[in-house]
Amino acid sequence: MKKLLVCLLSLGVCSLGALAGVTPAVAQQWPNRPIRFIVPWGAGGITDTISRMYNERVSAILGQTIVHEYRPGAAGRIGMGELGRATPDGYTIGMANAGQLTIHPNLYARLPYDADTSFVILGMMGMSPMALAVPVQSPVRSVADLRALSQRRSLNFGTAGIAGPHHLAAELLRKTGVAGVPIHYRGGGGEIMAAMLNGALDANFDTVYQQNIFQQDGRYRILAVTSRERMPQLPDVPTFAELGNPEINLETFYAAAAPSGVPAPIIARLAAAYAEAARSPEIVSWLQEMALTNVHLTPPELATYIRDWRERWRLVIEEQNIRVQ
Amino acid sequence: MTDTPASGEPRGGSRTNIRDQIAGMLFVLLGAAIAYKARSYTVGPPSNSGAGFFPFYLGLLLVGLGVAITAVASFKHDPDAERFSMHPRTFLGVLLPVVIFGITLVPAGLVLSAFIAVMLSSYASPEVTFRGALLNAAVLSVIVLVGFAMILGIQIPVWPNVLIEWLR
Amino acid sequence: MELLNHLALGFSTALSMQNLLYAFIGCLLGTLIGVLPGLGPVATMSMLLPATFTLQPTAALIMLAGIYYGAQYGGSTTAILVKLPGESSSVVTVLDGHEMARRGRAGIALTTAAVGSFFAGTVGTLVIAAFALPLASVALSFGPPEYFALMVVGLIGSIVLASGSVLKAIAMVVLGLSLGLVGTDTQSGVERFTFDTEELVDGLNFVAVTMGVFGLAEIIANLEKHGSVGSEITRVSTLFPTREDWRRMWPAILRGTGIGTVLGIFPGGGPVISSLTSYLVERRVSKNPEEFGKGAIEGVAGPESANNAAAQISFIPMLTLGIPSNIVMAMMAGAMMMHSIQPGPQVMTRNPELFWGLIASMWIGNVMLLVLNLPLVGIWVRFLTIPYRFLYPAIIVFCCIGVYSVNNTVFDIFQAAFWGVVGYGFLKLKLEPAPMLLGLILGPMMEENFRRALVLSRGDFGIFVSTPVACTFLVLAAILLVVLASPALRKKREVAFREEDPA
Numbered sequence: 001m002k003k004l005l006v007c008l009l010s011l012g013v014c015s016l017g018a019l020a021g022v023t024p025a026v027a028q029q030w031p032n033r034p035i036r037f038i039v040p041w042g043a044g045g046i047t048d049t050i051s052r053m054y055n056e057r058v059s060a061i062l063g064q065t066i067v068h069e070y071r072p073g074a075a076g077r078i079g080m081g082e083l084g085r086a087t088p089d090g091y092t093i094g095m096a097n098a099g100q101l102t103i104h105p106n107l108y109a110r111l112p113y114d115a116d117t118s119f120v121i122l123g124m125m126g127m128s129p130m131a132l133a134v135p136v137q138s139p140v141r142s143v144a145d146l147r148a149l150s151q152r153r154s155l156n157f158g159t160a161g162i163a164g165p166h167h168l169a170a171e172l173l174r175k176t177g178v179a180g181v182p183i184h185y186r187g188g189g190g191e192i193m194a195a196m197l198n199g200a201l202d203a204n205f206d207t208v209y210q211q212n213i214f215q216q217d218g219r220y221r222i223l224a225v226t227s228r229e230r231m232p233q234l235p236d237v238p239t240f241a242e243l244g245n246p247e248i249n250l251e252t253f254y255a256a257a258a259p260s261g262v263p264a265p266i267i268a269r270l271a272a273a274y275a276e277a278a279r280s281p282e283i284v285s286w287l288q289e290m291a292l293t294n295v296h297l298t299p300p301e302l303a304t305y306i307r308d309w310r311e312r313w314r315l316v317i318e319e320q321n322i323r324v325q
Numbered sequence: 326m327t328d329t330p331a332s333g334e335p336r337g338g339s340r341t342n343i344r345d346q347i348a349g350m351l352f353v354l355l356g357a358a359i360a361y362k363a364r365s366y367t368v369g370p371p372s373n374s375g376a377g378f379f380p381f382y383l384g385l386l387l388v389g390l391g392v393a394i395t396a397v398a399s400f401k402h403d404p405d406a407e408r409f410s411m412h413p414r415t416f417l418g419v420l421l422p423v424v425i426f427g428i429t430l431v432p433a434g435l436v437l438s439a440f441i442a443v444m445l446s447s448y449a450s451p452e453v454t455f456r457g458a459l460l461n462a463a464v465l466s467v468i469v470l471v472g473f474a475m476i477l478g479i480q481i482p483v484w485p486n487v488l489i490e491w492l493r
Numbered sequence: 494m495e496l497l498n499h500l501a502l503g504f505s506t507a508l509s510m511q512n513l514l515y516a517f518i519g520c521l522l523g524t525l526i527g528v529l530p531g532l533g534p535v536a537t538m539s540m541l542l543p544a545t546f547t548l549q550p551t552a553a554l555i556m557l558a559g560i561y562y563g564a565q566y567g568g569s570t571t572a573i574l575v576k577l578p579g580e581s582s583s584v585v586t587v588l589d590g591h592e593m594a595r596r597g598r599a600g601i602a603l604t605t606a607a608v609g610s611f612f613a614g615t616v617g618t619l620v621i622a623a624f625a626l627p628l629a630s631v632a633l634s635f636g637p638p639e640y641f642a643l644m645v646v647g648l649i650g651s652i653v654l655a656s657g658s659v660l661k662a663i664a665m666v667v668l669g670l671s672l673g674l675v676g677t678d679t680q681s682g683v684e685r686f687t688f689d690t691e692e693l694v695d696g697l698n699f700v701a702v703t704m705g706v707f708g709l710a711e712i713i714a715n716l717e718k719h720g721s722v723g724s725e726i727t728r729v730s731t732l733f734p735t736r737e738d739w740r741r742m743w744p745a746i747l748r749g750t751g752i753g754t755v756l757g758i759f760p761g762g763g764p765v766i767s768s769l770t771s772y773l774v775e776r777r778v779s780k781n782p783e784e785f786g787k788g789a790i791e792g793v794a795g796p797e798s799a800n801n802a803a804a805q806i807s808f809i810p811m812l813t814l815g816i817p818s819n820i821v822m823a824m825m826a827g828a829m830m831m832h833s834i835q836p837g838p839q840v841m842t843r844n845p846e847l848f849w850g851l852i853a854s855m856w857i858g859n860v861m862l863l864v865l866n867l868p869l870v871g872i873w874v875r876f877l878t879i880p881y882r883f884l885y886p887a888i889i890v891f892c893c894i895g896v897y898s899v900n901n902t903v904f905d906i907f908q909a910a911f912w913g914v915v916g917y918g919f920l921k922l923k924l925e926p927a928p929m930l931l932g933l934i935l936g937p938m939m940e941e942n943f944r945r946a947l948v949l950s951r952g953d954f955g956i957f958v959s960t961p962v963a964c965t966f967l968v969l970a971a972i973l974l975v976v977l978a979s980p981a982l983r984k985k986r987e988v989a990f991r992e993e994d995p996a
Contacts, residue, residue: 044817044824049831052546069480072900074694081691107682112691156949162682183948186679186941190816194633200949213815217838289833324682345661348922352664359671359686366683372952376683379940383671390664397660411921415716419709419889420913426893427906435894442893443886449716452882461883465890477526479898 030090030266031064038086038094040079042072046290050254051095053286054125057277062269075161076100081112084119088261093270096121096257098165102309106317107163107324115310119257120267121302123274126292127251129227130169131211131237133220134203135196143223143243146203147178155180158192158204163322165252168313169205169226171320172248193219207252208233209291226250233291251293255302271299345398352391360384418449434484435474440466496623503622503849506551507857515552516854519559520861526560527567528873530577530708530888531700531895541824550832551847554825555854558808559861561821562614565804566862569606569797570873574599575888577708581699582764582800584930585772587707588654589785589792596788599877600732603870605742605790607863609798613750614859617805620754621812622852628806629813632758637946638957642966643759644939647766649973650773651931656786659977662928669932670939672697680944692904701905702933704892705912706919706926712885713917732871734790742794745775749795753802758809763818765934767803768796773973805855812848813838 037055041047048068055066071079080100086092096119105115113119134140140149149155157180159167167182174180183201185191193214195201203223208231214220215234222237226248230239240248256274258267277283278294287294297305316322360381367375422442429438440462447458474483506512522541526532541560548556568579573590586606593602620628648666655662675686676696687693734742752774753767775795776785785792810816815837817823826836834844841848876884896909919926950956958964 042820042823044820044827046827046830049827053831056546070901072695073902074691077694078691078902110689154951161679181948183945184679184682185945190810190814190818193814193816195636197633198636200636213835213837213839286833290830324677324684344922345658348661348664348924351922352668355668355671362686366678366685367681372947372954374944374947376678376681376685378944380671380674380685383667383674387664387667387671390660390667394658394660394664397658410717412713412717415713416917419713419716419885420910422886422889423709423893423906423910423913426890427897427903427910430893430897430903430906439890439894442890446886446889447882449713450882450885457882461886465887468887469890469894472529473532473894477522477532479532479894480901481894481897 028265030269031062033091034065034067035059035062035090036086036092036094037066037068038079038083038092039068039070040072040076040083040095040097040100041070043068043070047095047097047254050125050292053283054256054274054277057280057283058270058273061273061276075104075164077104077108077112080118083257084113084259086259088259088263090258090262090266090270093122093256093258095125096255098252098309101255101306103163103165103168103313103317105310106314107322116307118260120260120262120299121306122256122258122267122271122299123278124295124297124302125254125256125274125278126287126290126294127253128207128209128292129225129231129251130165130205131208131222131225131231131234132169132173132203132205133196133211133215133222135199135201136219136221137197137199138202138221140203140223141221143178143240143245146223147176149202150178150180155202156200157182158195158201159184160192160206161186163317163324165250166205167322168316169248169250171316171322172250173205174320176245176248196220207291212291224248227293231291231293232288267299342398342401346395349391349393349395349398352394353388354391356384356387356389356391358384359387414451415449418446421448422446431482432486434482434486434488436466436470436483437485439469499845499849500622500853502846503851503853506846506850507555507853511549512552512555512850512854513857515548515556516559516858517861519556520563520858520865521559523560523563523565524567524862524865524869525563527564527579528570529567529895530571530575530579530891531704532579532891532898546828546831548828550829550834550844551850553828554847554851555858557821557825557828558851558855559858562801562804562855562858562862564821565801566607566610566866569610570603573602573606573793574873574877575708576711577888577892578703580764580800581703581930581934582768582804584703584765584927584934585654585768585796585800586793588772588927589787589789592786592788593790593793594877598788600870600874601734601738601790602793603873604732604734604867605738605794606797607866607870609742609746609749609794610801611859611863612746613753613798613802614805614862615856616750617754617757617802618852618856618859620806621809621855622849625809625813628758629809632810633814635759635962636960637942637949638960638963639966640759641939641942641946641957642963642970643766644935644942645970646966646973647769647935648932648939649970649977650769651928651935652977653773653776654769654927654931655925657923657925661924665924665926665929666932669929669934670936671932672702672929673933673936674940676937679941680948690904692900692902692908696937697933698896698899698905698908699930699933700899701896701908702912703930704896704909705914706916706929708888708892709909709913710916710920710926712888713913714920715881716885732874738790741790745771745791745794746798748774748778749798750802752795753799753804754806756799757803757806763807764800764803765931767799769931771795771799808855811836812851813841815840 037051039048039051051068059066071082076097077100083094101115104111140146157170159170159182162184170180170182192204196204197219208225211220211222212233215222222234224238224240224243225231226240228249258270275296278296363377363380363384366377368377368381369375422445425445426438426442429441443462443465444458447453473479565580568583569586572578572583572586573594576587576591578584578587590602651666652659652662675693677684677694684694749771752771756767756770757763772792772795775791776782779791807818810818811822817826829836893906896905897903899905916926946956
């Protein structure tokens with residue numbers, strides 16, 4: 001009987017939509033069945049790994065299984081569209097990244113979601129600062145050397161795709177007088193490293209984690225990092241701010257998000273669960289090993305954070321006249 | 326390139342290879358469409374080519390090849406020119422279940438969709454009786470449920486949405 | 494001697510009860526998902542990932558590696574039996590493999606594929622163990638001009654896959670190239686030919702295209718003949734190759750293995766180009782080239798060995814540099830990251846038991862697959878004795894599920910239906926889809942590297958002949974083109990063409 005009542009109630013809620021206030025009973029019962037977590041990328045890889053690290057803990061905190069669903073395609077836009085359209089009942093949440101929320105709205109006239117209104121960002125899972133590196137055989141030892149070299153000849157910068165963070169970082173650098181032609185590689189890491197080593201590329205931006213692997217291996221030399229503070233893995237590498245370019249400060253991010261319209265009590269519980277997971281010692285030490293940083297912000301603070309970044313990218317994209325359509 | 330020496334006795338069929346003529350003309354049309362659409366992207370010179378460069382010239386190449394195929398086909402007979410036979414029943418019987426499966430999968434789930442698709446596909450073959458189709462559909466639905474959903478555990482909606490909502 | 498010590502460490506790791514078990518699970522699962530049409534390793538992630546999360550990294554990697562080879566083995570099974578290449582590298586196997594099956598030699602084709610794969614896998618493993626590091630540095634020295642030149646060789650070579658008109662085959666390659674352009678252009682970010690459909694932004698779904706033009710079109714064609722083909726296939730004469738078969742198979746396996754080992758170091762495209770090259774070579778050296786396309790055993794033995802050798806060699810970038818060259822390897826990298834092991838060059842020194850254990854398990858996995866697959870040949874062949882009227886609905890449904898599972902989207906199911914219509918048109922117009930599929934696979938890589946090379950050289954075409962490797966490939970391409978157009982071969986092709994029974 002009670003089950004029938006709940007069923008009727010939830011049906012009612014579905015039909016009335018998110019606008020009608022949800023009865024507290026439903027919010028209290030939540031979560032009484034598994035939660036879907038949409039990863040807008042393929043399985044494996046860093047996005048999947050981060051989600052799994054977090055959701056193992058979040059699932060323990062909420063006492064409910066979290067099932068991962070992969071919706072790859074169009075650099076995460078397909079999955080984000082699906083998350084935005086999902087029933088806002090707290091049983092469908094997912095991952096959101098810098099690309100879909102802060103960069104794509106400035107590039108594409110038509111998106112399957114509205115970066116401002118479709119989602120509530122529950123919590124930051126990790127942020128990935130970038131590092132500028134040159135091949136180890138290069139005579140360049142510092143950002144100043146690179147700038148001097150770029151005045152003598154035109155440089156080649158490797159990027160993992162147009163208007164991605166690797167590319168935008170290079171464009172930010174261009175504003176400080178280090179000019180270069182961006183060369184885009186679909187596959188990223190491997191092809192770029194080959195091109196760096198055989199001398200085709202002069203420099204590239206990539207995540208600190210990736211660059212550090214190649215520096216330890218004696219293939220790359222890291223010149224500077226885009227994080228706010230020095231990275232613990234690279235205590236000797238300066239930040240761009242220290243070098244007098246505080247505007248070159250960027251990190252991509254991995255965040256947990258819910259479709260907007262999820263009842264406030266459920267949002268609060270989800271946000272609290274992700275915040276608790278983010279502070280757990282295992283996650284903190286794992287993030288550090290992966291050269292990821294994190295900030296602990298509430299959903300409204302995250303909304304502001306994302307709006308600010310979107311505006312920053314808009315300026316860069318307009319100034320450099322980056323177009324994809 | 327394919328001009329068969331005229332030594333071979335014509336084995337019936339028309340004097341021109343209609344099959345190849347149709348293929349050639351389709352290549353011409355398709356190539357033209359590709360080249361036309363490519364003009365809306367930046368073409369540019371080869372040394373500084375834009376997004377439209379490859380599709381534009383590939384389209385033109387396809388037009389050229391299409392013209393050549395049509396031309397060659399006009400001067401030779403079809404080596405085995407049996408009549409074009411179309412069997413709309415077979416054609417629909419194979420492709421319609423695929424489309425219907427795509428439509429029903431998300432709302433109705435894997436098991437029901439597989440059942441419907443197998444039932445529909447029986448239309449393709451006159452050998453399948455209604456009872457045979459029913460049996461086949463039932464067996465396959467179970468195989469699909471056990472194999473894909475239970476053993477392999479692939480990500481796919483299994484049961485109808487309505488049923489899930491009702492059980493909740 | 495150092496190598497022997499390493500291998501000893503590897504085998505002592507891989508031969509532990511637990512790791513053997515995971516290798517077996519991986520091989521079994523891989524074979525299973527390989528033989529289900531269209532279902533790739535990606536589809537089973539939701540089940541596998543939690544497992545890799547809780548397992549020891551060595552065990553997880555061994556299982557994933559097993560799945561990878563298993564899927565490769567299984568992919569050729571469907572290519573031979575029902576004309577459905579599960580992996581892009583089995584497209585070539587379809588040509589003669591399925592023809593053998595139609596002539597009642599399915600069992601022999603499957604055995605040939607299994608034996609060839611096992612031999613190639615063994616050689617590939619040895620090469621990895623002995624030369625992983627030097628080979629990795631060779632791979633790194635290739636740039637856009639080399640890749641572009643290699644793609645040109647591949648595309649010209651794919652014309653040979655068709656048995657009919659050369660002109661039509663060229664047109665199909667060009668069509669495939671054009672289809673490969675659908676999606677986002679890497680250099681400019683422009684979305685081409687997507688018609689405002691987000692699902693097309695990453696290009697056409699290869700599995701959907703092959704399902705349509707091979708699988709679904711084949712079913713329609715078979716049914717149009719009132720199921721007579723189904724009963725034709727059931728004439729299974731023998732399961733095992735005769736002495737004559739062995740004699741013809743061995744040289745092809747050896748050559749295929751050599752080709753795959755050399756070309757496998759090109760990340761991406763390696764297995765496909767290898768199987769294609771092997772097919773070309775076999776056809777060229779064969780005393781009876783007219784048999785190709787009609788069930789020549791060399792046309793299965795060579796390409797299958799080549800693509801398995803290449804698939805094995807393609808582990809090198811991931812093992813030595815931490816660069817995954819496909820989805821399964823991305824998962825392996827993920828499994829290492831979860832356990833805080835940095836995938837990359839340091840694995841070999843910091844986690845030697847993992848590195849050498851994985852290499853040893855590669856060989857063990859190949860043995861298991863051989864042992865697992867030879868008895869299965871009998872079972873797979875028996876599937877063909879099921880009346881076709883019960884078989885084809887199953888193939889249709891499995892195809893739909895497989896194609897959905899690639900990206901978890903029903904859009905791809907509709908795509909498959911569309912390509913089914915196209916494939917049926919090809920059948921009626923006698924256009925052969927294999928060259929088109931090669932164009933579709935190799936085209937994007939060719940365009941990308943062509944344009945990237947010119948951006949790097951600031952528009953100077955000299956870059957394409959600036960290195961010996963690129964020059965060699967371009968000369969090879971030119972020779973291939975001349976050979977294809979030469980009267981001698983044309984005559985041979987025409988003989989083959991005319992001798993073909995009116996279908």
